[in-house]
Amino acid sequence: MKTNEQLQKDVQDAIKWEPLLKAAEIGVIVKDGIVTLTGTVDNYAKKLQVEKAAKSVLGVKAIAEDIEVKFADSKKKDDAEIAEDVVFALSVDLIVPDKKIQVKVENGWVTLEGEVHWNFQREAAKRAIEHITGVRGVFNHLKIKSELNDAIEQKEIEAALHRSWAVNDKDIRVHVEGRTVRLTGTVASLYQKEEAGRIAWKTPGIWHVENNLEVDYEYALID
Structure with missing residues (x-):
């Protein structure tokens, strides 16, 4: 507390x-x-x-x-220069399917659009450009469209959550509807909520994760 x-x-x-x-x-x-x-x-x-x-x-x-x-004057770049650096960074990352990604830069903010097959590819695209000088932020609008047609097994997701040392899955409920996984219930920290979401995103055939977990932590009433 x-x-x-x-x-x-x-x-x-x-x-x-x-x-x-x-x-x-x-x-x-x-x-x-x-x-x-x-x-x-x-x-x-x-x-x-x-x-x-x-x-x-x-x-x-x-x-x-x-x-x-805020960048020092010596590190400022125009949007065209940033866009060129972003496109190059995506092209040399072996995990990122750069041919499926469209890039837009406005006032240093980078927007990524398109489709990839896995969430780890979407995350890798964002990581590839985080350290580029001139980038002020990233809107990652990449969508997941898996090539796999396997049925999503609720029990497999529950087992993956249970295996994780970082997540207490006792109060987590998993719901599967088509290509969507919904997580509900409570966890003890924001880190656990995000980690549970990352685990769910590894499910073969998944297109969407709705992470509705709530952080349940008791706070002292006196400051």
């Missing part, structure tokens, strides 16, 4: 613990498990690292992120 003040300190400490973020000036506001992050960083990868550090803290239910990426 934590107070808002204790959770705030834990999140601040988690951010400071990351070597990449030691010099970052990040504001942390906490209200009943909802963490608001503010401040500026000098590249998009650091912004993602701040979010990841905050999500790893026990007691965090949700993240409201308002971190701005």
Whole structure:
């Protein structure tokens, strides 16, 4: 059980613990498990690292992120240059089916559209461009359209969740409807919720995951 003040300190400490973020000036506001992050960083990868550090803290239910990426004048690029770098990064990543992906860049924000066969390919596409200078953020609108026609087995997903050391599956319920998997119930942390979603996305033949898990954590009433 934590107070808002204790959770705030834990999140601040988690951010400071990351070597990449030691010099970052990040504001942390906490209200009943909802963490608001503010401040500026000098590249998009650091912004993602701040979010990841905050999500790893026990007691965090949700993240409201308002971190701005600001580049030094020497690192600024126009959208055409960024687009060229993005296309090249996707083309050299062996996991990414770059021929199926369309790229749009506007004011440093990259939009990825198209279809891939697996969620790991969608995630790999985003990772491939996170460290590109000039990128302020990524809208990953890639859709999953599996080539497999295998029926999705609910029991196999439940077994995969049960095997994971990172997820307590006791209060997780799995529902399968066609190509969609829906997760409901409760978990103890935001990290567990996202990890359960990642596990579900590995299901052969899947097109959609609806992650409706709720983070159930008891907070102290006195700050």
